[in-house]
Amino acid sequence: MKILVTGATGTVGREIVDQLAERGHHVRALSRDPGRAKLPAGVEAVAGDLAAPETFAAALEGVEAxxxxNFGGDDHAPLQTGEQIVALARQAGVRRITVLLGGASMPLDAAVASSGIDATFLQPVEFMANHLEWAASIRGEGVVREPFCDRLSAVVHEADIAAVAVAALTQDGHAGKTYTLTGPEVLSLRQKIAILAAAAGREIKLVELTEREARARWAAAGFPPESIEFLVEVYGNTPELGRTVVPTVERVTGRPARTFARWAAEHAAAFAA
Structure with a gap:
């Protein structure tokens, strides 16, 4: 089966590419800069931009999945090219589509849902990989600075998101489904830091920021106002979806979702002194 993966160098996209390649599928990996993608042997790197569908029309030739x-560019802006992408996919004879959702409904989602192509939507909660954002401060100072330290999360391993995507891309029975994807446990910020500390073999101190301090930090990092408001809402008032375990990963893949302790062990070197 020939499969095109967009966002192929992203956190989830790269996992999808790797898992498909391991299963022997013909994988095309779309990137705006394929020369820097460092893809597995046998994976076909192709250049293209989701915000300009004409740039990857040829890459859809012979693609079945x-x-x-649903976003593009360095600013993760919602794609406005869903209708064009869907039209190209129909012309190419694509039979299955998976879409990685970002929480809010975006224009591409509706275009895919009404395309007539078998589609599966993936709605993960917080990625375990997001915690790599702490790596520099932990390595350098042994400190994590975060607001809303009592927040809870059913944080999910990026490899599990990819495994569900791979199943939906390669197997029947997933069309028309929207899968909420979580890990196997709900953890507080303090629990996650304790797990990271054990994996890295070092003490990690948690410093709680006020909301005002957090807003200032995000603004200094270049976050637009709407992104800051989203973070304040999600962290300060985490929706039930984000802090409730569901068994989707195990139901779809046939094995339990990976734990945060496993993720921490896999990435312990990133947090070591």
Whole structure:
């Protein structure tokens, strides 16, 4: 089966590429800069931009399944090109599409849902990989600075998100489904830091920021106002979806979702002194 993966160098996209390649599928990996992608042997790197569908029309030739993300560019802006992407996919004879959702409904989602192509939507909660953002401060100072330290999360391993995507891209029975994807446990911020400390073999101190301090930090990092408001809402008032375990990963893949302790062990070197 020939499969095109967009966002192929992203956190989830790269996992999808790796898992498909391990299973022997013909994988095309779409990137705006394929020369820097460092893809597995046998994976076909192709250049293209989801915000300009004409740039990857040729890459759809012979493709049976397509993985999409619903944002584009360095600013993760919602794609406005869903209708064009879907039209190209129909012309190419694509039979299955998966879409990685970002929480809010975006224009591409509706275009795919009404495309007539078998589609599966993936709605993960917080990625375990997001905690790599702490790596520099932990390595350098042994400190994590975060607001809303009592927040809870059913944090999910990026490899499990990819495994569900791979199943939907390669197997029947997933069309028309929207899968909420979580890990196997609900953890507080303090629990996650304790797990990271054990994996890295070092003490990690948690410093709680006020909301005002957090807003200032995000603004200094270049976050637009709407992104800051989203973070304040999600962290300060985490929706039930984000802090409730569901068994989707195990139901779809046939094995339990990976734990945060496993993720921490896999990435312990990133947090070591």
């Amino acid at each position: 397509l993985h999409l993300i």
